Amino acid sequence: MEKALIDELKFIPATCISDALQGFNHCDPAIKPLKEEYRICGRAVTVKVPAGDNMLVIQAMKEGNPGDILVVDCEGVQYRSFAGDFVIGLAKAVGFGGVVANGTVRDVLSIKEMDFPVFCLGATLACSKKIGRGEMNIPVSCGGVTIFPGDIIAGDANGVVVIPQDKAKQVMDAAKQKMQKDQVRAEKVLMNRETAIQYIDTVQPEK
Numbered sequence: 001m002e003k004a005l006i007d008e009l010k011f012i013p014a015t016c017i018s019d020a021l022q023g024f025n026h027c028d029p030a031i032k033p034l035k036e037e038y039r040i041c042g043r044a045v046t047v048k049v050p051a052g053d054n055m056l057v058i059q060a061m062k063e064g065n066p067g068d069i070l071v072v073d074c075e076g077v078q079y080r081s082f083a084g085d086f087v088i089g090l091a092k093a094v095g096f097g098g099v100v101a102n103g104t105v106r107d108v109l110s111i112k113e114m115d116f117p118v119f120c121l122g123a124t125l126a127c128s129k130k131i132g133r134g135e136m137n138i139p140v141s142c143g144g145v146t147i148f149p150g151d152i153i154a155g156d157a158n159g160v161v162v163i164p165q166d167k168a169k170q171v172m173d174a175a176k177q178k179m180q181k182d183q184v185r186a187e188k189v190l191m192n193r194e195t196a197i198q199y200i201d202t203v204q205p206e207k
Ligand SMILES: O=C([O-])CC(=O)C(=O)O
Pocket: 054, 082, 083, 084, 085, 086, 087, 088, 106, 107, 127, 128
C-alpha cells in the first residue's frame, strides 16, 4: 500500500501537495534542487551531523530501502560541506532516490553530472572530517520543518514539502483533487480573453 501511495504521489506537483497541507510543512526555500528538473518523492531516512563531521552521513547510507530520501540535518551550516561527489555517489550507488539537506555540497559540477537529485543550500569548498558525532533515524529539523524517519518527502523546482506519514493517504487524496481542479480550471479559463474575464469576475475573497 505504502509503495503504491508513493508511486502515485510522484506524479503530483509539490505545489499541490503543499496546498493539500494548507501551505504548512514546506522546507525553507533556500533548500533548492541543484537542477531545476529534479523531482523527488520517497520515505525519509534521517541523519543529523554537527559542523564539519560527515561520518554518520556515510553510515546512514546503509539504512532504509531503495528509493528512500536521505535527509541530512546539518543545522544550516554552510561553511563545511556535508558531502562531495564521492559521498553523493555513494548515496546514488546504494539506491537512494535523492538527498535533502540544510547544508552545502562541494564538487557541485560533477554532482550535477550524476543526474542524481540533491536539494541543498548550495556549494562550498571545505570538506568534513570523519569523526562520528551526530545521530541517525531520529526526528530532525530541516529548513524549519520537523522530519520524522518514514515521513514522505516530495520536492521539485518549487521546493521541498514533508508529508507526515500518518497523513499520507489523506494528503495524497486532497493533492490529487487539487491537481485535477487546477487542470480543469486552466482548460476552462485560459482559452481566450472572454473566458479569462468571466473567471476574473467570479473571484471572491476567501473566507
Ligand atoms: O569525502 C568526503 O567526505 C567529501 C568529499 O570530498 C566527497 O564526497 O567527494
